[in-house]
Amino acid sequence: MITFFRFLSRLSLAWLHILGAALGWLVWMGSPTYRRHMRENMVLALGEAGARRIRNAAIAHAGRQFIELPKIWLRPLEEVAARVVRISGWAHIEAAVRAGKGIVYLTPHLGCFEITAQYLSTQAPITVLYRPPKRAWMQTLIETGRQRAQLHIAAADLAGVRTLLKALKKGEAVGLLPDQAPKKGEGRWLDYFGKPAYTMTLAARLTESGAAVIMVWAERLPGGAGYHFHLQAPTQPISGDIVERAQQINHEIEALIRQCPQQYLWGYNRYKHPAGAEPPPESVAS
DSSP states (O other), X not given: OHXXXXXXXXXXXXXXXXXXXXXXXXXXXXXXHHHHHHHHHHHHHHHHHHHHHHHHHHHHHHHHHHHTHHHHHHSOHHHHHTTEEEEEOTHHHHHHHHTTOOEEEEOOSBBSTHHHHHHHTTTSOEXXXXXXXXXXXXXXXXXXXXXXXXXXXXXXXXXXXXXXXXHHHTTOEEEEOTTSOOOTTSEEEEEETTEEEEEESHHHHHHTTSOXXXXXXXXXXXXXXXXXXXXXXXXXXXXXXHHHHHHHXXXXXXXXXXXXXXXXXXTSOTTOOOTTSOOXXXXXXX
């Protein structure tokens, strides 16, 4: 599999996105469970009409998200960073640096979320949280692709959390996927597009550090032209207790997704019930 990934990494981004679109449709046609999850999630967030409007594009982008990974992970960092051809909102980073603050980057499963930390690491050190995969070959790829000169990875465990907090105390940046479903004891049932979703509390905890909070995502441009890097401040300051902060982060993610819903990973089982966690309530306050 690693050899195959290395072959894919040498193809142009345009060709990878063509192949990715085809892969997205193959997975969609071949997996009834995937189709059901994807449709239910889109309808819940966007309504029937909205889901119909973006369905075809969302299916294709899901395949592109996977097939572009070899290009992001296995090519030289300079080549990867050059794929970011447009940037909006860099002033948010400059303001945080001037204030002497660390930065918490929140990146949902939107667009090419793997390139965000890669690009940011070309400017300053960043530590990103990840959940170790079950397959050894995937772990090898992650270690190869995500660990760059200024890009450090921290496993999603107690030691990893401490690593993130230490980075923030030093005024450095950290990054994580705040819409990733956590394990038992690592989350709370909170509203997400009108339905209870087991939501990580770690992102909320990190915002208590006084660091700047920046929402970041990389929009996939047509024809393999590269990526548009978006950096945005939350619509309102993240505040309150841990639960209130986690709920607000969920709503900030929703707002981000509505900007480009066709590039969200709708097939991700965001509403799964982690083994051993308490059952979800029928509804939650938003």
